Amino acid sequence: MREFAYQRTTQIRDALSSVARHDGARFLAGGTNLVDLMKAGVESPARLVDIRSLALGGISESPDGGLVLGATATNSAVAADPLVRRRYPALSQAILAGASGQLRNMATVGGNLLQRTRCAYFADPSEPCNKRAPGSGCSALGGAHHNHAILGWTEHCVATHPSDMAVPLTAFDAVVRYETLDGPGEVPLSEFYLPVGDRPDRETALPDRALITAVVVPAAEVAGKSRYRKVRERASYAFATVSVAAALDVQDGVVRDVRLALGGVASRPWRARLAESALRGGPVTAERISAAADLEVAAAEPLRDNGYKVTLARNLIEAVLTDLAASSGAASGGAAGNGAAGAGEESDG
Amino acid sequence: MNANGITAAVGEPRPRVEGRLKVTGSAAYVADVPMPDLAHGWMVTATVSRGRIRDIDATDALAMPGVLGVLDHRNARRLNPDAAHHFGPDRGLPMLQDDAVPYAGRPIALVVARTPEQARAAASALRVTYDAEPHDTEFSMNHPAARPASTLFGPEADTGDLEAELAVSTVVVDEVYRTPEENHSAMEPHVATAWWEDGHLYALDSNQGPFSISQVMAMLFFIDRDRVHIRAEHVGGGFGAKTICGAQIILAAMAAEHFRRPVRVALTRRQVFLAIGSRPPTEQRVRIGAGADGRLRAVHHHAAFALSPLAEYIEWCTEQARTLYAAPAIRTELSAVPLDRLPPCTMRGPGATPGSFAFESAVDEVAERLRIDPLRLRLLNQPAASPVSGRPWSTRRLITCLEEGARRFGWAQRDPRPRLRREGNLLVGTGVAAAAFVAGVFPASATIAAETDGTFSVRVGASDIGTGARTALIAVAADALGVSTERIRLHIGDSDLGPNPGAGGSRGTTSCAFAVTEAAKALREKLDDPARPVTVTVDTTPLINWRPAEERNTYSAVFAEVTVDPATGEVRVRRLLGMFAVGRVINPLLARSQLIGGMIGGLSMALHEESVRDPITGRLVTADFAGYHISAHADVPNVEADFVADYEPQDPSGFNGLGEIGNAGVAAAIANAVWHATGTRHRTLPISLGRVVETAAPRDRQEAISAV
């Protein structure tokens, strides 16, 4: 690990100008990803500007009834927030399904969105990797890619985005707010992560040296009936193999609104718009849910060793929507949901 | 109570004597022991699977702050090329001797600096270039390089007419089973601090047997063993990975000599994965023929494992086939496949653990095809004597383990047909497996002194790697001397304490207990002499019967209940019960903890653990705990381990070792339960979700919807 300067500031402007002034300066939030990558030699910033003393830790209601999550609010604080739990249960569940209690106490909203892929070749500087060393090649393409992408990849990079939190945020049309020396800006999460293309090292639409200040989650009635389900290689403390954030609003047997996003399948949280539009406005039946799941994964292009993820993604979409449909039925006096699946992710990551 | 009114300590559930030190963080592990003038070495490992080092350019590294120097094949001292350990000569032991790279992860340089941070920074500035050569890391039992394995553990079995018995069998199971490369993953990474004084080598080293490590180090450095002094007071787990003389101590000793000061080499987790031997992958073909009556007629177990051409190694997978069941024909074969891979190293329950997965899965498949209850099949085929050697068993309480386990588990209510039990979306199944593990003792020496203050100093070169050996040996010594445990002062973990096998082969505690018991016996004969201290030393070498009339093993029966979500492939173990016959138990609290730990290791092996190598480069991709998954707490259910009454007649105190039997059998019991739940046999470990997830969505989901 190379030596670096450390600086802590209470003013957004100071933080911005410090990062602008110093080559190789980076914002430090919880440090749970950045410091690990520094130890591994993947990142070597010359200066860390600690942003945890900025007044960006709040969680508040926005005028339209949505929520504003401050960039340095911890993952634990967001997951435990009563408004989050009530209005966006899938968001709370997703955060709690990730990492560990200790890590979530440190990790922040902004850092979570900007965490890097868990591709093992990316984390090992002695391996070729286009994301870490542009032009060096993608080791995973022909290598060990059991847990890599099935959607939206190119031969330049087949990595997945590891965040759980970003999956429901994508389903809920969240917007990222940022600040630069030239003033504030915002970008919808759906456009925040760039398509892989031939430059997998360019990951986000965030302007160079911009500071994320908040993530705004718009009000949406459907989000109150949402669920996150994460499938991983062991019962806890592992990144998603495939995860699904879903919200379903059924009135009189008809889908009034539906939101669906997948984690663990692409370089960004994958908004399942095909499945959404297949379901929206129609009756909720097993056949239609099944057909919507099939439709969404029809575009999947599995690699040599990760075809199982296509099946898994398909089944998981079906399972979560079925559970949501069943529990909305139960609310109106219909059949009970299936206890075995469902919101069993409330426990520790 | 004995004649002096002292209650026997053996058999009592006593907590670890060093428990308080450990939970308060005050037990000093190797890296915790301060050392004046200490320098730190950072190991650099090869990044190609085969080839030659073209150049190591240390210009930048040497200019960095605190750097004392770089040791590599161009300036390192010569080591003995013929150094050997228990499997024979090991050409991997002499490090930094030439430019050859025999496997990715091979230590090729050591950067030494004043602080570990400086050494690490300089190591990353080292520019190493290679002339890579084509490598072969792809393991298969049909690999052209496959050859018969070493017969150091004795010849393989071949009794009866295998093909004739197979021909007349009603059913024949003929399947291939696979287990991946696995890593021990002990909590404490390997670390050593070494220094030289007057031609003597001193080292604190995290290992499982200071005496045997001192023998190897003496050979390597061309010095008398009496000049090598190795201590390992507290060791944070080993699971076999610390039975070998590790890179950390070899490099630390070389650097200490070169730089004329104490040097510590502490491996990172990644370096342990890359450079310290792992359990090799296995591929095993099992053929079993049985009659309609459920009697086994023919058993053929052919197991192959990967190793390195640098050293001999044995993954003795075929033990179960020659021990568990009677059959008129039994043949076992063991093949070794030399590849350009990290040399393997024994891992908890070597051979028996992967071997029992294959063999006890195949036995279950026989039951399936005969439509016989798998527990009944196992009980039906119990041998009165060894089916291979014909020798009687010294003690064999396997039937009791199976029957008592079945009773506690509620096996009698089980419907043997697969895929019948559902709870919501989940499929539920149960499975059983039996296991045997060869038992015995190795030579050890113990010294006991009756001190003037009425205490007894007991010196034995045992290792306590977290097993509770220290606590167990205090109890053994107290009973053997007929005094209370408070009067025992036990000294272990030091190569100067005399010959000792260390903690390995499930024989550490039994071997040391034997030596302590014999020394106590000898001492008691001298206690009438009023002079103090009185000291006796006993070496058990001449006392061990190497050709006993009976075969000596420990046994277990493992029962598992699992749930499987076929839509996601998630397998969860809901219950795990192990019944064990392990001789007389020295300390039921610690023994139970050992066995539960072993069972969790077996669970982890069944569902999670897998070292993945890049198919193109042969390099390890899963060299950390983010990539190499071990069961998390949430994966571990209610695990029960208990003992049946047992006594080992070959041991003066009735003891047997139990360090490894806990792991064996568990993976098969779980795999058999997964079959019972789903109707699908999983013959490749781990039973990960990608292998279990089912394409067809469960139809019962419709019910929930149609009611909406």
Ligand SMILES: Cc1cc2nc3c(=O)[nH]c(=O)nc-3n(C[C@H](O)[C@H](O)[C@H](O)COP(=O)(O)OP(=O)(O)OC[C@H]3O[C@@H](n4cnc5c(N)ncnc54)[C@H](O)[C@@H]3O)c2cc1C
């Ligand atoms: C063992 C382990 C297990 C984990 N498991 C999971 C899991 O299961 N699911 C999951 O989703 N995540 C998991 N994580 C990842 C964890 O969620 C992230 O590390 C964490 O969210 C990052 O947040 P941070 O505040 O610590 O970011 P940091 O490490 O501080 O920063 C990460 C990056 O974001 C930049 N940054 C941070 N804040 C801002 C800002 N406001 N504006 C601009 N740039 C900023 C930093 O410069 C840096 O580049 C795991 C991590 C570990 C170590």
Ligand code: SF4
């Ligand atoms: S998948 Fe992406 S991150 Fe992984 S090696 Fe390829 S380029 Fe690098």
